[in-house]
Amino acid sequence: MAAGAPRVFVSHLAGVPVFDPVGDQVGRVSDLVAMLRVGRRPPRLLGLVVEVLSRRRVFVPMTRVTGVASGQVITTGVVNMRRFERRPTERLVLGELLDRRVTLVESGEEVTVLDVAIQQLPARRDWEIDKVFVRKGKGGVLSRRGETLTVEWSAVTGFSLEEHGQGAESLLATFEKLRPADLANALHHLSPKRRAEVAAALDDDRLADVLEELPEDDQIEILGKLKEERAADVLEAMDPDDAADLLSELPEEDQERLLTLMRPDDAADVRRLLAYEERTAGGLMTTEPIVLRPDATVADALARVRQQDLSPALAAQVYVCRPPDETPTGKYLGTVHFQRLLRDPPFTLVGSLVDSDLPPLGPDTPLPAVTSYLAAYNMVAAPVVDESGSLLGAVTVDDVLDHLLPDDWRETEFHEEGAGHGG
Known part of the structure; x- marks a missing residue:
């Protein structure tokens, strides 16, 4: 930026793309790093924290920044790809x-x-x-x-003082458009104090989405700093399988106390999941797939598939069952795949379209067999049915991947090898 150029407010830089000299995108601005100085001298801006495509956060010194605007940042030279780690004398601006x-x-x-x-x-x-x-x-x-x-x-x-009751509204407004996984990444890199303040300011649904994307240690830390009634509300807003995974890491007395505070229907789903071994179809499944009666129409099915809060894996098929419609359902009749719904007229009954040849999984099916099933049948989700023929839930490919990857895969994603930052 040339001398005399207009100043830039940092909230306008959050998430903006960072380009190299030839115009290729390096990543996006995650934060800015400053060093406070003695007296009333303005802080020196040391550089940018840039999230590159691998979601690693790296440091780009301001000496390598040739242009800053509200829509983009231009850099020069080679970016040091070592993981950024804040030093004690530095402050994250956002x-x-x-x-x-x-x-x-x-x-x-x-x-x-x-x-x-x-x-x-x-x-x-x-x-x-x-x-x-x-x-x-x-x-x-x-x-x-x-x-x-x-x-x-x-x-x-007052910037140099430790503050115990710092709010989070401006920071959340800056990160408002981030996807849950990206907000989780930003939250992970804050100090524990700041992380707790931001979590407290998020609404229940947003915090639930973010918790599902955080490493296990962060999940437990954040949940433990919430009031128990709020923690129960957040667990209710989480997918039942994710809530069960989180609760399974807590002592039994804490589990029971939180389950008692949850709504009975939500708690019942989570209790059911906690009863299964972790690395089985029952332990992996969600209890909230799309369930329709055989007299529902294709139009009904497509309306359910279009629901915004459904994951792509759960939206890929509907499960046709006798009533009751909530899991555990009446007799499971079969699956209708999304592509089949697109081929038939809206008034067609889903009961006439079911794929009943595909065998369902039992709740005790071990993880390797679940993986083989999804691979053999080219499925992104599979029904889980008990001995009486009732649908219990569905296992999705993302839940399977969570358990195939190393236990600390989220932590590894956030903590790439290497430390510090260079000039």
């Missing part, structure tokens, strides 16, 4: 500076930081945080109360 309560030097009034701006120093390649966008009064970015204003960095104090 993760740690936003939502802080700081003090206006002139009036002594407490304000909330909503954003900060960066600017390149004239005739140099150094960057600083020079402006702070704040809101007077209490409440974060979602509050309508209080005047907002932009002040010089030197006009506020």
Whole structure:
């Protein structure tokens, strides 16, 4: 950026693509790294944390940044692909500076930081945080109360202090459009204190989606810092199989206490899953596949498949059963694949389309046999049926992959080999 170029507010940089000199995308901005300085001198911006295509987070020094705008970042030179690890003297701008309560030097009034701006120093390649966008009064970015204003960095104090009640609204607004897996990645790299604050600010459904994407240790840590009633609400919002996997890692007394706080229907599904061995069809399955009666039509089936919260694997087929429609169902009659639904008129009854030749899995089927079944029949999900012929649930290919990969695969994904960052 040339001298005199306009400043950039950091919230506009979250998630923007990063390109190399020839125009190939390197990754996306995950955060910015700054170093606080003594007195009221503006912090020096050291570089960017960039999430590359492998989801590894690497450090790109500002000396290698040739252009910054709200829509893209241009770099020069070779990017060091070692995993980024924050040093004790450094601060993550998005993760740690936003939502802080700081003090206006002139009036002594407490304000909330909503954003900060960066600017390149004239005739140099150094960057600083020079402006702070704040809101007077209490409440974060979602509050309508209080005047907002932009002040010089030197006009506020309190960034270097440890803050125990830091909010998360501005940070969440910055990451609002991230997919759950990407938000989980960002959450994983925050400090435990900040991670707990962000988790507390997420609504139950969003937190449930994010928990399903986090490593096991992070899941347990976050759940343990929630009030028990809130923890039960979040478990209800999770897929039953994911909730069961998480609860299975807790002591039995904690399991039972949380299950007792959950809605009876949700708790019953989870209890049923906890009764099966982990690496069996029963332990892997979800209890919420698409179930239809034989007199439902193709139009009914397509309406169910179109539900936004369904995973692609669960949306790939419907299971036709006698009532009751909730698992465990009445007699399982067969499966109708999504492609078959697209070939037949909307008024066709699904009972006339079932594939009854494909054998279902039993709940005690071991994981290797489940894997072979999906591979042999080119399936992305398979029905699980008990001895009486009732549908218990469905095993999806993503759940199978979770258990085929190493136990720490999520942790490995977030923690690539190597440490530190170079210049």
